[in-house]
Amino acid sequence: GENVEQHPSTLSVQEGDSAVIKCTYSDSASNYFPWYKQELGKRPQLIIDIRSNVGEKKDQRIAVTLNKTAKHFSLHITETQPEDSAVYFCAASIQSNTGFQKLVFGTGTRLLVSP
Amino acid sequence: DAGITQSPRYKITETGRQVTLMCHQTWSHSYMFWYRQDLGHGLRLIYYSAAADITDKGEVPDGYVVSRSKTENFPLTLESATRSQTSVYFCASRAGVRYEQYFGPGTRLTVT
Numbered sequence: 001g002e003n004v005e006q007h008p009s010t011l012s013v014q015e016g017d018s019a020v021i022k023c024t025y026s027d028s029a030s031n032y033f034p035w036y037k038q039e040l041g042k043r044p045q046l047i048i049d050i051r052s053n054v055g056e057k058k059d060q061r062i063a064v065t066l067n068k069t070a071k072h073f074s075l076h077i078t079e080t081q082p083e084d085s086a087v088y089f090c091a092a093s094i095q096s097n098t099g100f101q102k103l104v105f106g107t108g109t110r111l112l113v114s115p
Numbered sequence: 116d117a118g119i120t121q122s123p124r125y126k127i128t129e130t131g132r133q134v135t136l137m138c139h140q141t142w143s144h145s146y147m148f149w150y151r152q153d154l155g156h157g158l159r160l161i162y163y164s165a166a167a168d169i170t171d172k173g174e175v176p177d178g179y180v181v182s183r184s185k186t187e188n189f190p191l192t193l194e195s196a197t198r199s200q201t202s203v204y205f206c207a208s209r210a211g212v213r214y215e216q217y218f219g220p221g222t223r224l225t226v227t
Contacts, residue, residue: 042220108157
């Protein structure tokens, strides 16, 4: 069935270290993979996304990589800062049986960056 | 972000009551969504709409009803609220052919 697994569920790093969050998906037809950041009490905010025709995408300290063969994608944050502390969600597009594209979300990773 | 709003932001209701959560967007996005967020489950899709008067079920639709008579509004109704519907509800929207999806600020619903 439609499934996105996300690991780890919690991640603690020191300021300046790198953080990596990994997701796997089950539908080989998935072609869009966004990442959302959610601060406490706030809405999920889109921070970066990647489409299946690209293997890697970077935006300053954030990068996402995609391995279509293995059906997994990862979020990389370099030079972490305390303000990076939040819950991060990955998602994969799934085509429903009516042809509609929807997103299935992972269960989230709580990232804590200590000064 | 101000383009998609939800009301109320907080709601406490009793078991068995009907409650409606409102979602309004000013971007003229075709697609709108309702999710619920619970600890350990991430974001689960309740209902979605591809356009006015076109709606369909998501992963967890039981106990919920939606309508979309106007493009900008997508209300979610709990016909007879249960404690298991205590959750944070997020509305979201996206433009027709693009995948970027944006969330509203959320409604925290408590059913006592």
